[in-house]
Amino acid sequence: MRAVSDVGSGAELPAQLRDRLGAILGAQGLVADAGTRYGESWGGAFTAPPSLVARPGSTAEVAATVAACAEAGVAMVPQGGNTGLAGGAQPTRPGCVIISLERMRAVRALDPVNDTITVEAGMTLAEVQARAAEVDRLFPLSLASEGSCQIGGNLSTNAGGTQCLRYGNARAMALGLEVVLPDGQIWEGLRGLRKDATGYDLKQLFIGAEGTLGIITAAVLRLLPRPRDAATAFVAVPDPAAALRLLDRARRHLGESLTGFEVMRRECLDWVLVALPGTASPFAERHPWYVLIEATGQGAPGTLAGLMAEALAAALEEEIVSDATLAASEAQRRRLWALREGQAEAQKAAGFGIKHDVSVPVSAVPTFLARADAALAAALPGIRPFAFGHLGDGNIHYNPLGPAGASAAEVAALRPGANRIVHDIVADLGGSISAEHGLGQLRTEEVRRYKSPVEQAMMAALKRSFDPKGLMNPGTIVPA
Ligand SMILES: Cc1cc2nc3c(=O)[nH]c(=O)nc-3n(C[C@H](O)[C@H](O)[C@H](O)COP(=O)(O)OP(=O)(O)OC[C@H]3O[C@@H](n4cnc5c(N)ncnc54)[C@H](O)[C@@H]3O)c2cc1C
Known part of the structure; x- marks a missing residue:
């Protein structure tokens, strides 16, 4: 302290x-x-x-x-x-x-017929989910930080999370906003409408703006039916290309109900087992990559487990997967998710890492991983692989660890070179150097290398028109 x-x-x-x-x-x-x-x-x-x-x-x-x-x-x-x-x-x-915004955490309105909840920006994501559940509805944004992050922060970073594959990111979940502009004026845009063709969709400017255009004080959020059935599997695959073939299989068997498709490298699972007491690998053997698949739906309980089992049986037959386990209870499901949600803690336990929150077209993920692994190994000998993320969204947290025993300062010295290598490959594949975490002070300068002058000029013009004095979160998104 x-x-x-x-x-x-x-x-x-x-x-x-x-x-x-x-x-x-x-x-x-x-x-x-x-x-x-x-x-x-x-x-x-x-x-x-x-x-x-x-x-x-x-x-x-x-x-x-x-x-x-x-x-x-x-x-x-x-x-x-x-x-x-x-x-x-x-x-x-x-x-x-x-x-x-932490003192602003009230529910202003809850309309189960319109399927909307209107909340103040300081309400935590977990509280929003709980209030929706009280009226038998789902608020589908889901992140490992949901107990602490707030809905205003989720909208301002356009958060993605583990169910983005099915429900989209935070941008897709807001129908209206209330915002305090940089001069203190209040924009009351709390409309719970699915259709509104009256000009620019202003709320979308504030979503993902990381607090640079104004302060979100309340939001009207879209609610969905609560799923009655779920199936969760943890699967071992030989490589990312096999994981993509499994994604295709899962889509064909589970259709719209496919909700999450998360991957992690062998080293990530190994570190979770070290860092989080009580965790255990579902498999006796170690495998190069793992996938966590989840499906949810409105059908009779057990329906999706049957479809998931069919998908896995077909994938085993095609030798896409090496091993698989299907959760037989909610407790088992939680244990499988703990392996995925423990990645941030695992990374801390593993040592100093070089983080990248990148996205590429889903089809390009195996190429990205192969090229980045090879380029980093050649340029920075001793660097250790660590990668996990939302494969179904093409979003990989590509966070290699510094060489064993390297100090924080030694790893920090490697960071700019590693960033350049990884992000140039991402750009070459048509990707983004920040998929869901935003630019903040971390990437605001760096992103200028990857955005065209036209795109940078449009962003600067937008910033100037909302915040001519440059007082709202200076140095984020648009250089101060
Ligand atoms: C363990 C862990 C797991 C995570 N997993 C994910 C994940 O899966 N997907 C994902 O997308 N992110 C993830 N994150 C990152 C983080 O939780 C999200 O970015 C989240 O949306 C930030 O919300 P927050 O309330 O903490 O915002 P803050 O950290 O407080 O702020 C983030 C940005 O939003 C701005 N801001 C905050 N509130 C407002 C407001 N009311 N009005 C205007 N601007 C505002 C801030 O100025 C800042 O620029 C994870 C983080 C942790 C620690």
């Missing part, structure tokens, strides 16, 4: 602004002794310089806080659950105000 003065007492801000924020927010709305909770990102990769933390409790308070900062010319950084992996929720310079 850092000292109060390190976190930010606000001393570096104009005294007038501190007084004004104190008057707007009251005692519980301003934090000067926040410890590492707001100032440090998940896992400690990014640390904020001294910054005051404002915790508004209503949209009106967010608007007044933003207006006060804008008038004082002070930069603001919106923060949700602070689980982001690109450093977007940490200021990059001193004298900023972090605006945390």
Whole structure:
């Protein structure tokens, strides 16, 4: 825990602004002794310089806080659950105000007939899922960080997660937004409409904007029927090409009900078994790659297990898969998912890694992996493979570990070279250097190499028109 003065007492801000924020927010709305909770990102990769933390409790308070900062010319950084992996929720310079949405967590409306829930931005993803379940509905966004991340953060990063294959990313789940603009005006766009052809779809500009165009304060979210049936399998495959053939098989047998198709390398499973007590491999032998497949649907319980078993039997016959296990109970299903959801912890246990959150067309994943593995092995001898992710979306967390025994500083020195090699291959295959984590402070400079001047100019123009003073999360997406 850092000292109060390190976190930010606000001393570096104009005294007038501190007084004004104190008057707007009251005692519980301003934090000067926040410890590492707001100032440090998940896992400690990014640390904020001294910054005051404002915790508004209503949209009106967010608007007044933003207006006060804008008038004082002070930069603001919106923060949700602070689980982001690109450093977007940490200021990059001193004298900023972090605006945390954590006190805004009410359900404003729940309409099971319209299949929508309207929630404030600070509600955690797990709470949204739980409130939907109370009325027998599904909110299908699902991430390993769902207990802490907030819906405002999910929308601002356009989060993907483990069910994106079937339901799409956060962008597909919002029907309307309420946003505080960088000058403090409130845009009330909380419409629960499936159809609205009245001009530009403004909400989509704020989704995936990482807090650079305004602060999302509430959202109307789309709900779906809750599945009655599920089937989950853990499968060993010889290589990524076989995993893709299995995806095709699974689609043919399970159709629309295919919900998740996750992969991990052998080394990733090995590290989960080390890092997470109580985990066990479903197989006696080690295999090069593993796939976790899940299907969910509305049919009679057991229907999907039958279809999944058929798909696996056919795949075994075709020698696409080497071994497979089908969960026979909810407890077994949870144990299989723990192997996938434990990847972030496994990576921490394994040592210092070089992270890449890339996407390529699904068909190009095996080529990407083969080319990246070969190029890194040649350029950086001793580098160790570590890759997992959402194969069904073409999104791989390609996070090789530094050579055994290398220090944090030694691995950090390898990072720029490794990034260049991996991201150039991704670009060559028509991919993206950030599939679901966003650019944050991590990739904002780097992405300029991969975006055309026309694309960069459009983004800069958009930023200028919403935030001419450049005060809303400066240095993210568009260079400060
Ligand atoms: C263990 C683990 C697993 C993860 N798995 C996944 C995964 O499968 N898929 C995935 O996509 N991500 C994943 N993530 C990353 C992260 O959880 C997501 O990016 C999440 O959407 C961030 O939400 P948050 O509330 O924590 O946002 P923060 O980290 O607080 O903020 C992220 C960005 O959004 C902005 N922001 C936050 N709230 C608002 C708001 N109300 N208005 C405007 N801007 C705002 C911030 O300024 C910042 O730029 C994972 C992270 C961890 C730690």
